[in-house]
Amino acid sequence: MEKRIITISREYGAGGLPVGRMVAEKLGIPFYDKKLVEHVAEESGFAPKFIEEHGEHSPSGSMFSYAFAPQGVPGVMNGLSTSDYLWNVQCNVILQLAEKGPCVIVGRCASELLKGSNVLSVFIYADEQDCAARVMQRNQLNEHEAAKRIKHVDRMRKKYFACYADSEWGQPESYDLMLSSSKFGIDGCVELILGSLAQMKGEASVE
Amino acid sequence: MEKRIITISREYGAGGLPVGRMVAEKLGIPFYDKKLVEHVAEESGFAPKFIEEHGEHSPSGSMFSYAFAPQGVPGVMNGLSTSDYLWNVQCNVILQLAEKGPCVIVGRCASELLKGSNVLSVFIYADEQDCAARVMQRNQLNEHEAAKRIKHVDRMRKKYFACYADSEWGQPESYDLMLSSSKFGIDGCVELILGSLAQMKGEASVE
Numbered sequence: 001m002e003k004r005i006i007t008i009s010r011e012y013g014a015g016g017l018p019v020g021r022m023v024a025e026k027l028g029i030p031f032y033d034k035k036l037v038e039h040v041a042e043e044s045g046f047a048p049k050f051i052e053e054h055g056e057h058s059p060s061g062s063m064f065s066y067a068f069a070p071q072g073v074p075g076v077m078n079g080l081s082t083s084d085y086l087w088n089v090q091c092n093v094i095l096q097l098a099e100k101g102p103c104v105i106v107g108r109c110a111s112e113l114l115k116g117s118n119v120l121s122v123f124i125y126a127d128e129q130d131c132a133a134r135v136m137q138r139n140q141l142n143e144h145e146a147a148k149r150i151k152h153v154d155r156m157r158k159k160y161f162a163c164y165a166d167s168e169w170g171q172p173e174s175y176d177l178m179l180s181s182s183k184f185g186i187d188g189c190v191e192l193i194l195g196s197l198a199q200m201k202g203e204a205s206v207e
Numbered sequence: 208m209e210k211r212i213i214t215i216s217r218e219y220g221a222g223g224l225p226v227g228r229m230v231a232e233k234l235g236i237p238f239y240d241k242k243l244v245e246h247v248a249e250e251s252g253f254a255p256k257f258i259e260e261h262g263e264h265s266p267s268g269s270m271f272s273y274a275f276a277p278q279g280v281p282g283v284m285n286g287l288s289t290s291d292y293l294w295n296v297q298c299n300v301i302l303q304l305a306e307k308g309p310c311v312i313v314g315r316c317a318s319e320l321l322k323g324s325n326v327l328s329v330f331i332y333a334d335e336q337d338c339a340a341r342v343m344q345r346n347q348l349n350e351h352e353a354a355k356r357i358k359h360v361d362r363m364r365k366k367y368f369a370c371y372a373d374s375e376w377g378q379p380e381s382y383d384l385m386l387s388s389s390k391f392g393i394d395g396c397v398e399l400i401l402g403s404l405a406q407m408k409g410e411a412s413v414e
Binding site for chain 1: 327332377379384386387391394395399402403
């Protein structure tokens with residue numbers, strides 16, 4: 001089976017994270033999500049917790065967003081907002097990871113950044129009730145809290161994408177393959193992604 | 208391989224029609240597009256050419272849309288507009304076809320009509336330049352004419368869907384599987400659809 005770079009974007013609660021992890025495991029290639037965040041943290045001097053919270057949030061536009069200069073890295077932000085600075089660092093990290101070889105990258109606009117290169121760009125979505133059920137169980141929330149959290153996170157992802165991408169989050173133009181985990185389940189999505197690698201046309205493998 | 212009902216929605220010029228035809232051929236099941244139109248024509252008394260042109264167009268809302276009562280079927284429209292009358296007839300035809308057994312149905316909001324039943328709902332899309340190239344070749348149009356035609360037809364399909372469906376044309380919520388024919392080609396899309404049938408979870412086959 002060919003090994004390529006696979007980016008996974010996802011609705012909150014749709015299971016994109018376990019799908020990505022399993023695809024990486026099956027292909028025996030690196031999986032980047034929290035790991036990516038740690039890379040970014042190392043490069044930027046930001047605390048990992050701060051990046052995890054702000055890594056997919058759009059610029060607030062307030063003065064507040066300029067307040068968190070990385071500790072011990074005076075002057076490195078060059079007048080950029082926190083979000084813009086983080087975006088620049090993340091771009092470098094993602095491009096470096098892609099250079100290294102095949103991998104799976106979840107979120108962080110990687111699909112947009114690596115567009116046009118030898119990449120399979122996937123979007124995982126699910127019915128509202130399935131997203132809610134997953135978030136309720138995973139995050140120990142009641143139905144109302146889960147729905148609120150899903151709405152908030154997906155809105156933030158959409159806004160983040162709108163700020164830094166030419167196309168739109170969750171729209172076909174931004175992806176090669178879009179899968180409903182409600183229809184196929186996590187395992188089914190994994191199998192379909194693996195199967196789709198062999199169907200990509202006209203591009204040399206990264207291997 | 209399991210045989211189910213497969214609905215295919217598509218951007219104009221993305222190749223959804225050949226994809227659907229090849230899937231039906233490979234599965235050895237009926238393919239409905241023009242055939243569906245003929246069924247509708249037989250049931251309604253409308254001329255096939257008229258239905259082909261208006262079958263996925265939204266109600267115009269003008270008096271004009273009430274003007275084309277089917278010949279020889281006086282009074283059957285019961286005060287409905289042409290579009291609403293055609294929609295009702297198409298609903299009946301599609302539901303009857305789905306009752307008969309596995310098949311592939313392209314367009315005509317079939318995905319929406321058969322939602323919740325044992326159906327794989329697919330959307331085929333492509334990059335603008337690929338849609339344009341296909342339409343230029345197929346319809347013998349220049350680049351400008353092709354772009355205009357694509358924009359017009361996709362807008363009509365979107366409006367038609369908005370009139371008769373609870374969800375939105377071209378949006379993930381309306382489909383199970385969305386494929387870029389730019390990434391996978393026509394053959395690749397066919398293979399992925401066939402592969403996805405085995406991954407559908409928790410539903411009995413139509414067979």
